[in-house]
Amino acid sequence: MKALVFHKINDVSVDNVDDPKIEQPRDAIIRVTSTAICGSDLHILDGFVPQMRDMVLGHEFMGIVEEVGSGVTNLKKGDRVVVPFPVSCGTCFFCNNKWPSQCENSNPNGGPDGGLMTEKGGAAFGYTDLYGSYNGGQAEYVRVPYADFGPRIVPDGLTDEQVLFLSDIFPTGWAAADWGRIKGGETVAIFGAGPVGIMAAKSAWLMGAGRVINIDLQQYRLDKAKQSAKSETILWENEQQVVEIIRSMTEGRGADVCIDAVGMEADRSLLEKAKAVVNFEKGTPKVLEACLRAVRRGGIVSVVGVYGSPFDNFPIHRWFDKGVTLMGAQAPVHIYIDHLMKLVQEGKVVLDDIITHRLPLSEAAHAYDIFKNKEDNCVKVVLKP
Ligand SMILES: [Zn+2]
Numbered sequence: 001m002k003a004l005v006f007h008k009i010n011d012v013s014v015d016n017v018d019d020p021k022i023e024q025p026r027d028a029i030i031r032v033t034s035t036a037i038c039g040s041d042l043h044i045l046d047g048f049v050p051q052m053r054d055m056v057l058g059h060e061f062m063g064i065v066e067e068v069g070s071g072v073t074n075l076k077k078g079d080r081v082v083v084p085f086p087v088s089c090g091t092c093f094f095c096n097n098k099w100p101s102q103c104e105n106s107n108p109n110g111g112p113d114g115g116l117m118t119e120k121g122g123a124a125f126g127y128t129d130l131y132g133s134y135n136g137g138q139a140e141y142v143r144v145p146y147a148d149f150g151p152r153i154v155p156d157g158l159t160d161e162q163v164l165f166l167s168d169i170f171p172t173g174w175a176a177a178d179w180g181r182i183k184g185g186e187t188v189a190i191f192g193a194g195p196v197g198i199m200a201a202k203s204a205w206l207m208g209a210g211r212v213i214n215i216d217l218q219q220y221r222l223d224k225a226k227q228s229a230k231s232e233t234i235l236w237e238n239e240q241q242v243v244e245i246i247r248s249m250t251e252g253r254g255a256d257v258c259i260d261a262v263g264m265e266a267d268r269s270l271l272e273k274a275k276a277v278v279n280f281e282k283g284t285p286k287v288l289e290a291c292l293r294a295v296r297r298g299g300i301v302s303v304v305g306v307y308g309s310p311f312d313n314f315p316i317h318r319w320f321d322k323g324v325t326l327m328g329a330q331a332p333v334h335i336y337i338d339h340l341m342k343l344v345q346e347g348k349v350v351l352d353d354i355i356t357h358r359l360p361l362s363e364a365a366h367a368y369d370i371f372k373n374k375e376d377n378c379v380k381v382v383l384k385p
């Protein structure tokens with residue numbers, strides 16, 4: 001089959017690789033019909049999340065069930081499914097306690113410690129040997145383990161593009177808003193107007209937020225947030241400017257909830273200087289720091305942007321003085337996806353209006369370039385195998 005293969009830093013190509021096979025009774029093989037490139041795929045491409053051998057990337061995908069193992073009774077050949085990005089067993093302590101993304105069975109390299117290069121949380125598709133060594137879905141076919149727990153059958157009448165983002169970015173944006181404990185009327189400031197930042201904005205409105213603001217370095221992404229999620233927008237010039245604007249919008253106090261939908265990517269230039277993530281321990285978490293300043297006292301900072309390395313200047317004094325609640329993690333997609341599928345089906349939310357590029361899988365390497373370099377006003381790329 002054809003698949004997008006990561007070889008080494010800044011080197012991906014569409015290659016012929018072996019077709020996946022059923023390996024365990026709870027496996028299914030899915031013929032991929034749509035898959036997307038995610039900002040976190042770029043962390044692998046850039047080497048910030050290291051991967052030392054070839055691997056098929058892609059954790060946002062959907063398709064048609066081709067074959068199921070003997071242990072999968074809820075799916076059959078021909079079913080059309082969307083697949084959550086975390087690989088989760090459905091039976092362990094964490095899967096039973098609303099934390100499928102912390103599954104303790106799916107990742108052979110997982111463990112309790114959450115170290116820099118060791119003992120990560122639950123596995124994810126196409127997300128390096130640190131996260132379970134599973135090939136991903138930017139491919140014609142993909143093996144889905146624990147297929148009786150992850151994949152969701154897509155109701156008739158919904159197109160691929162209407163539901164594809166239930167695999168990651170909508171549940172991830174929803175998690176960010178959910179952790180913000182939005183009850184109604186809150187001002188929610190979302191740092192980042194990429195796909196996840198826009199999905200967080202849509203989620204905040206659905207939960208009853210009073211004002212939703214996206215902040216970004218790129219005007220075209222803010223334009224997309226305004227158009228797709230009806231956000232107010234702030235073009236980031238510097239931290240002080242953004243913090244002052246948010247305070248001026250909130251009687252001087254700051255936002256009730258700040259969402260970090262950027263993560264360590266904001267410190268890319270610093271990371272690039274460090275070359276490898278392993279020795280990188282200096283600097284400040286820029287966006288997280290801005291969130292802690294822009295949030296009101298007693299407010300919540302919710303983080304879905306990825307942080308993969310330690311920082312030695314974390315502003316713990318500000319967090320303590322202001323009484324801020326801080327939450328962040330890989331989103332537990334499985335606990336949200338059914339409710340979110342229903343919102344899509346009922347027309348309460350539209351997800352596909354952020355797609356700017358549609359390309360065949362054969363052009364995936366080129367698609368990575370466009371997305372990485374933010375060329376051609378690229379917000380989200382969907383690949384068709
Ligand atoms: Zn993703």
Ligand SMILES: [Zn+2]
Nearest residue numbers: 089092095103
């Ligand atoms: Zn589990």
